Amino acid sequence: xxxxxxxxxxxxxxxxxxxxxxxxxxxxxxxxxxxxxxxxxxxxxxxxxxxxxxxxxxxxxxxxxxxxxxxxxxxxxxxxxxxxxxxxxxxxxxxxxxxxxxxxxxxxxxxxxxxxxxxxxxxxxxxxxxxxxxxxxxxxxxxxxxxxxxxxxxxxxxxxxxxxxxxxxxxxxxxxxxxxxxxxxxxxxxxxxxxxxxxxxxxxxxxxxxxxxxxxxxxxxxxxxxxxxxxxxxxxxxxxxxxxxxxxxxxxxxxxxxxxxxxxxxxxxxxxxxxxxxxxxxxxxxxxxxxxxxxxxxxxxxxxxxxxxxxxxxxxxxxxxxxxxx
Numbered sequence: 001x002x003x004x005x006x007x008x009x010x011x012x013x014x015x016x017x018x019x020x021x022x023x024x025x026x027x028x029x030x031x032x033x034x035x036x037x038x039x040x041x042x043x044x045x046x047x048x049x050x051x052x053x054x055x056x057x058x059x060x061x062x063x064x065x066x067x068x069x070x071x072x073x074x075x076x077x078x079x080x081x082x083x084x085x086x087x088x089x090x091x092x093x094x095x096x097x098x099x100x101x102x103x104x105x106x107x108x109x110x111x112x113x114x115x116x117x118x119x120x121x122x123x124x125x126x127x128x129x130x131x132x133x134x135x136x137x138x139x140x141x142x143x144x145x146x147x148x149x150x151x152x153x154x155x156x157x158x159x160x161x162x163x164x165x166x167x168x169x170x171x172x173x174x175x176x177x178x179x180x181x182x183x184x185x186x187x188x189x190x191x192x193x194x195x196x197x198x199x200x201x202x203x204x205x206x207x208x209x210x211x212x213x214x215x216x217x218x219x220x221x222x223x224x225x226x227x228x229x230x231x232x233x234x235x236x237x238x239x240x241x242x243x244x245x246x247x248x249x250x251x252x253x254x255x256x257x258x259x260x261x262x263x264x265x266x267x268x269x270x271x272x273x274x275x276x277x278x279x280x281x282x283x284x285x286x287x288x289x290x291x292x293x294x295x296x297x298x299x300x301x302x303x304x305x306x307x308x309x310x311x312x313x314x315x316x317x318x319x320x321x322x323x324x325x326x
Contacts, residue, residue, distance in 0.1 A: 003050045010042060014062065021065055036066040061250070087314065089265045092258050094311035096231055099238070103230030106185055107223075110192025117193070118200035128197045137201070146207050147214045151282040163274030166222055167267060170229035174263050177233030180241055184233030191226060213292045214284030218277035220299035225269045228307060232259040269303075 017035045043059040050056065093100075117124045126134050133149075140148035153161070169191070176183030202211035239255025240248065280287070280295070 003053055003055070006046070006050070007055060013038070014042075014059070017066075018062060021069060032066065032069060036063065039063045039066055084261075085265070089261060090311040090314045092261050093265075093307055094315045096235055096258065096262065097308075097311070099234045100228055100231035100307075103184075103188060103227050103234060106188045107192040107227050107230065110189040111196035111199070114193035114196025115200040115203075116196075118197040119204065125197050125201045128194055129201070134201070141205055141207065145285065146202065146205070146211060147281070147284055150214075150277065150284070155278050155282075159274050159278035162277050163271055166225070166270045166274060170226055170266060170270065171263060173226060173229045174233040174236065174259060177236030177259070178240075179237070181234045181237035184230050184237060187233075188227075188230045195223065210285075213289070213296075214281055216296050217281045217284060217292060218273045220296050221269050221273035221276070221303065224303040224307070225266045225273065228266055229263060232262040235259045235262075
C-alpha cells in the first residue's frame with residue numbers, strides 16, 4: 001500500500017478520534033480502548049513501511065495521548081518489569097541502532113587516534129593517563145605483573161568503586177548530549193583516546209596480547225556499554241536541535257524518555273563488568289588462556305545478542321504480524 005493511500009483510507013478516523021479525546025469523558029472505556037488498538041496497529045504499519053514519514057510522528061503522538069487516558073489512573077501491571085526488558089527496551093534499541101553505530105564509529109576512530117599519537121609521541125601517554133599511572137604500570141611491568149593495578153584493592157570495595165565510577169561516566173556521556181551531540185562526541189572521543197593510548201603503551205612494551213586479554217575480560221561489557229550510552233546521548237542532543245515534525249519541547253521530552261530507558265537498561269551490564277573487573281581480572285595471569293577467551297566470548301555474545309540481534313528479531317516478528325493481519 002502506498003503512503004498516500006494509507007493516509008487517505010484512515011485520515012477521517014484519526015481526525016475523529018483526535019476530536020473525541022479533546023473531551024474524553026464523552027467516550028466509554030471500551031470505545032477508547034478500541035481506538036487505541038487501531039492506532040497502535042496503524043503506527044506499527046507506518047513504522048514498518050514508511051519509517052521516515054511525518055505520519056509516524058503524528059500517530060505516535062496520538063497513540064501517546066490515548067495511552068495516557070487509558071492508564072493515567074490504572075496501577076502498573078505486575079509484568080511491567082518483564083515487559084520492559086523483553087519488549088520496550090529492545091524496541092528503543094532497534095529504533096536507535098543508527099545512533100549506536102555513529103557512537104561506535106566516533107569511539108573507534110578516537111581509539112585509533114589515541115594509539116597512533118601514543119606510538120608517535122612517548123609523552124602523549126603520560127599526558128592522557130597521568131605520570132602517576134604510567135610510573136606505577138612501569139613498576140608493575142618490571143615486577144612481571146603488568147596489570148597489577150587490578151589487585152591493589154580488596155574485591156568488594158573495588159567492585160563498589162568501579163561499578164559506581166562506570167555508571168557515573170556513562171551518565172556523563174549521556175547527559176552531555178544536553179549540550180548537543182557534540183557534548184557526547186567530546187566524551188566519547190576522550191574515552192576512546194584513553195583506551196587507544198593505553199593499548200599502545202602495552203604494545204610498545206611487547207605486552208599487547210597479555211594486556212588485551214586481561215582488559216577485555218571486563219572491557220567487552222564496559223566499553224560496549226559506554227558506546228551505547230554515547231548513542232543515548234546523541235539521541236538526547238538530536239531531539240532538541242533537530243525535533244523533526246514535532247514541537248521542540250515534545251521531541252526533547254521523547255528523547256529524554258528514550259535515552260533514559262536505554263541508560264537504565266545499561267546499568268546491569270555495568271554491574272556485571274564491575275564484578276568481572278573486581279573479582280576476576282585480578283587473576284588474569286593465573287586464568288588459563290582458554291578460560292579468558294570463553295569469558296570474553298560470552299560477554300561479547302551477551303552484548304551482540306541483547307543489543308543487536310534480539311531487537312532485530314522482535315522487529316521482524318512485529319512485521320510478520322502486520323503482514324499476516326493484512
